[in-house]
Amino acid sequence: MKIVFLETDTLGDDVDLSLFDEFGEVIKYKKSEPDKNAGRISEADILVVNKVSMDEATLSKAGKLKLICITGTGTNIVDFAYTNQRNIAVANVKGYSTHSVVQHTFALFFYLYEKLNYYDTFVKSGSYVKSDIFSCFDIKFNEIHGKTWGIIGLGEIGKGVAKIAGAFGCRIIYYSTSGKNRNTDYKQVDFDTLLDSSDIISIHAPLNSATENLIDGNAFRKMKNSAILLNLGRGPIVNEDALADALDNNKIAAAGLDVIKIEPMAPDNPLLRIKDSRKLIITPHIAWATVEARQRCVREVYENVKAYLCGKERNIVR
Numbered sequence: 001m002k003i004v005f006l007e008t009d010t011l012g013d014d015v016d017l018s019l020f021d022e023f024g025e026v027i028k029y030k031k032s033e034p035d036k037n038a039g040r041i042s043e044a045d046i047l048v049v050n051k052v053s054m055d056e057a058t059l060s061k062a063g064k065l066k067l068i069c070i071t072g073t074g075t076n077i078v079d080f081a082y083t084n085q086r087n088i089a090v091a092n093v094k095g096y097s098t099h100s101v102v103q104h105t106f107a108l109f110f111y112l113y114e115k116l117n118y119y120d121t122f123v124k125s126g127s128y129v130k131s132d133i134f135s136c137f138d139i140k141f142n143e144i145h146g147k148t149w150g151i152i153g154l155g156e157i158g159k160g161v162a163k164i165a166g167a168f169g170c171r172i173i174y175y176s177t178s179g180k181n182r183n184t185d186y187k188q189v190d191f192d193t194l195l196d197s198s199d200i201i202s203i204h205a206p207l208n209s210a211t212e213n214l215i216d217g218n219a220f221r222k223m224k225n226s227a228i229l230l231n232l233g234r235g236p237i238v239n240e241d242a243l244a245d246a247l248d249n250n251k252i253a254a255a256g257l258d259v260i261k262i263e264p265m266a267p268d269n270p271l272l273r274i275k276d277s278r279k280l281i282i283t284p285h286i287a288w289a290t291v292e293a294r295q296r297c298v299r300e301v302y303e304n305v306k307a308y309l310c311g312k313e314r315n316i317v318r
Helices: 018-023 080-085 098-113 116-124 156-167 191-197 217-222 240-248 291-309
Strands: 002-005 025-028 046-049 067-070 089-091 148-152 171-175 200-203 228-231 254-257 280-282
Touching: 018 025, 018 291, 046 291, 067 291, 080 089, 089 291, 098 116, 098 156, 098 200, 098 228, 098 254, 098 280, 098 291, 148 156, 148 191, 156 171, 156 200, 171 191, 191 217, 217 240, 240 254
Parallel strands: 002 025, 002 046, 046 067, 067 089, 148 171, 148 200, 200 228, 228 254, 254 280
Antiparallel strands: none
């Protein structure tokens, strides 16, 4: 049995992949190289990938391939018509990053809401040393108790955010992008109501035809000018030109993003012009990537492989 990892760098160099050795020969490549990928997997029985397209161009030479393991939840990299035709099973991982993404949601939020960049700079620049009072009121900030937190996408991550926001005393409302979510713990509202009622809006939805470009210029016009937007879902859910305009013109107060439309960031991304860290923080798709979450991810892939070799279906998607 030959297992090939095509992109170990997407898991980090601190995770232990030795547990896969029990299955047979394990070959690891740090980075995807498009002109070499097809050759690298030509003898693979099992393939572990994250971002490489799983289509005929990549897989045509992989005559022995039986299982593709994706080190993530999304399966948009897979041409299922082709893999199903070839009888190649595909397995993803689920739930491994919930705690991490919930945690990062609040890290982004409090950085913006309490103007932490400004006050950190105030101290480190020496301004506090020169101050004639014990405190500083230059930039005002508020309590979140009593504020309305609107959630777009009330899955496991959305529910985790709702629970913590509720513990802070927020009123929770949510919008179901599929229209199928009927959670009785929180108030479901239509999209426009969520936009104009929320003090904080956090996105935890998948990318699909219903969510792509959901937060556009029209949406920003309906939001409070004091609102904070957080995107922990997928980058294309938010129109970046419209967001840059909204921040430039104070249509909303601030935005915290862990995902953007093109990753790594394109040099012409309009958000690069927003230099004020009180208005915008962007982290490089790291919400999922705590040490513990990455270890869980690898363990989930291991369990998927083990189940498959035992003739069991585990996280198989078609």
